[in-house]
Amino acid sequence: MKESIEIRSKSKEDAISQAIEELKVSEKDLQIETVQEPTKGFLGFIGAKEGLYRFKVIKTESDIAKEFVENILKNSNVEAKVNVTQDNNLIKVDIEGKEAACLIGRRGETLDSIQFLTGLALNKINKDSHMRVLVDIENYRSKREESLIRYANKAAREVARTKKIKKLDYMNPYERRIIHSALQNDKYVTTYSEGTDPYRRLVIEYKR
Structure with missing residues (x-):
């Protein structure tokens, strides 16, 4: 899809209409630059010159995220479809x-790296x-979340039974938040990170 175009026209309004049609975007998504104003000429038409207008598509942060991830897929020779949605300040x-x-x-870990790099972009x-980015592949994160919650509940039952501290594997902040949230209302155990x-891990401790 074209991202910029130059159009000669008798009026700016006509040029905008042409740009919208050719670039397949709305006017609010266009950056418009008047390179040369049109001239009416003698008697309104003799020697008249069309104006020259330059149009550029304004990329939203969602567009940038989509393009960045698509480039990663292309460079990795991976065939896949990228869908981007925005929910307030979160780009999914x-x-x-x-x-x-x-x-x-x-x-x-690789998925997290892609997400981190997309945020940097x-x-x-x-x-x-102030946008945050969440990158997912084939619903991996929701499946991982379900797995972590099961793991958290199993570990919590063990701590409640033995009354001994249990240190979980090293996890990223996203995964630690999932377990903190899953156990925050547990009446037998409490959680904290160290x-x-x-190399930061979550610790489950029996409530004394």
């Missing part, structure tokens, strides 16, 4: 395609951006 990037599973990595374009990323 969903990658669909069995081939894309190779980009999840061990316990989602947005900040590079707009340093004042260590420094990437």
Whole structure:
């Protein structure tokens, strides 16, 4: 899809209409620059010159995120579809395609790296951006969340039974939040984190 175009026209309004039709966007998504104003000429038509207008599609942060992830897939020779949605200040990037599973990595480490780099790409374009990015592949994160909640509940039952502290595996902040949330109302155990990323882990302790 074209991202910019120059149009010669008798009026700016006509040029905008042409740009909207050719670039397949709405006027609010266009950056418009008047390169040369039109002239009416002698008697309104003799020697009249059309104006020259330059149009550029304004990329939203969602567009940037989608394009960035698509480039990663292309460079990795992975066939997959990228769907992007925005919910308030959260941009969700969903990658669909069995081939894309190779980009999840061990316990989602590669996926987390893609998510981190996508966030950096947005900040590079707009340093004042308050957008967060969540990248997922074939619903891996929801499946991982379900697995972590089961793991958390099993560990909590063990701690409640033995009354001994249990230190879980190293996890990223996203995964630790899931377990904290799952056990925050448990009447037998409490949770806290210790260590420094990437070697930060969650601890489950019996309530005395």
